[in-house]
Amino acid sequence: MLVSRSQATRMAASFRTILYLVSAACIIAFLIEQTTDMPISFPPWFGSRTPWKEVVAAKTNRDMAKIPKAWVLHADVIEDARDRRQIAGEFFDSLLDEESRRITAMDASELLQNLAEAQLSAVQVTIAFSKRAAYVHQITNILLEIGFDLALEQAQDLDLYFAKHNRLIGPLHGLPVTLKDQFHIKGLETSAAYVGWIGTFEGKRGTGKEKVFESELIRELKFLGAVPIGKANITCNGHMGEGAMQALRGSVFGFGTDIGGSVSMPASYQGVFSLKPSAGRISFKGGAQIVNKSCLLL
Template identity: 55%
Template structure:
């Protein structure tokens, strides 16, 4: 089944020359330059690429059939295993990096998801790490030789950062002649360098991961559906194992939703745990509800290792916006020896009273709830202050300035607005910004909302058998298991966690089954948005898409949320072993 054509933006604007070149010419030059960075022996035949476009799914046997056995063996391993094998001398950093670069090259050719390719610099760094290992007989750090990719917002020496804006190509954040082009680095990149991790490239981005440079990015599990956004390029890279872990950014589900749609694990932390210093961003002056850097990978174990490693660099010494909070071990709730030593309680939000999730998401929630109950954990219904409030708060804060910087970035090249962002603007420019008093009223509302949510959370101590408040709650990531292009109607399951500044972990649970996840003929919508959302559900169209849940904790409780997520994965695995668990656990 051929994936749909990319949604068109040609009706929105005409091309405008930029330094004597149209935006189309700038894009064509970039595409040629990037294609030349792939070694000839890794280039796929055109017939293979065309055949991939006609497939429903790219995961598993299909992509591995395009790779040699050694590349598959290395890239199928998770981060802790790779580190252990490099520490034992069984693998070198060059071996591991070569394997992931080759797989990433194949992923890019199949999906068009890399905005920057950095294979040459990555292999040079890998050789340096091998020299270090031979000289010192030890790893340089806990992520020694681990190849990773990032959303194209992070500055890396030797690579450009365009954030999917054509006008940023060949510049530093849209400005020419700064001396920072290809020389500047984000703080988190410096931290990863000290830890031994190796960046091999940067992934596509923007809402629904649709832009004028690479086009529309589809989910590799079901190429009728979107990869999600705006960190969809990174989620696709993880789904197809093109790097060992990935880093995206999130201000309203931009890490969590793509992770859910592409069947990978993710951590969206509270603001202040991971450095965002010197990271390109839209609306950088908005610090009431800041964008955060999030981690994607194949397991909760990898998310835990990457966060713990980053915190070991003491990032608060370089970035004043990072909370000076070292990694905390939580022995009483760590899994691995008969589940947790103490029995935590899980809240369950099956819907938020605005939009009921599609049948596969409901099934995923039910599987998780049953698994936890069978493992002996208490679950209670979760009924906090309404997401209707977070909907209002989030929209005003995230877009209260009218998004003039996005508009200016588009004007640099004259590129058209893609449909996914056209609603941000008036026909001839940015919307008018909110007045300062109006904006301050929204901030007061957010503060009140957070206070009432905290009061509700603490009040659950009166509902649990332990007499303690709920430890974490579990909810949908979105109301859909996938996303039909331009058919996204409700983001509050994730937006609310940004308004509240709560950390979340996404756990893939199962996959849409058109024979099981049929629509309810007696469905009665609870809101107008609910009716629109459910009307868009088609079990056949969504078949094969991942269905996930998110584990949500209180602010700055990343260690606990990760530990609780590990308990969920362990409970699902035990349930599956009994023969009545999910068809696949992430």
């Protein structure tokens, strides 16, 4: 069939209009489905997928299942905490048993001294901080990945090393740490707060790296004896989760990345200190690429 140039132009314009209208209708239907309870049926070519709210709910439930039942706070306690202007200090400490409160009140140097003198074990320290971090998470919802079970296994290995060699394995022996959910830890997922990254390796499925690959920083921290217990939430690539974690002493210290205040601002909001070393001083090799050329922060 032969058509003139003007007819071809009109046909192309009509096709584009139809395509735009169909695309707009699909987008509107998608938004309605995701923001309301109204079920929408999509054509097969639109693709099958699990609604994002279900994906998020499933991940949230998986995280909560990692918290021992003995550490689950009563709903009344959580509601009371969320109604308070301030939860750090007396209120939060009152939730803990005396032993956990005593251990988590120590700074890094005190903990290391007690560990070196066998006054505390790595398991004791890990359990105390994991319990505190579990309380922090239930009140503030700041952990994207919980690794208490993996941390306990590592702490047990550290205690075996100490019993055999009568010395600490490294300068961070037995210190529980948390990190921004941008660093890969073997056995844990890295979503970087992206719904589309849940169940993937940086958004890609079937790579074989899921929950297996480990970032260089994690390898170095473990080599020095540190015990990662979880990964904190991200707000616009900032560290609001880690800031709250440190304010409530859920770990001894935390790691993140920074370009223009992603760590220093949350720290200032929470009344804690942050340290930004020179770019490249601490390795970002193997970290999930959310924003190019992020500079590591402590």
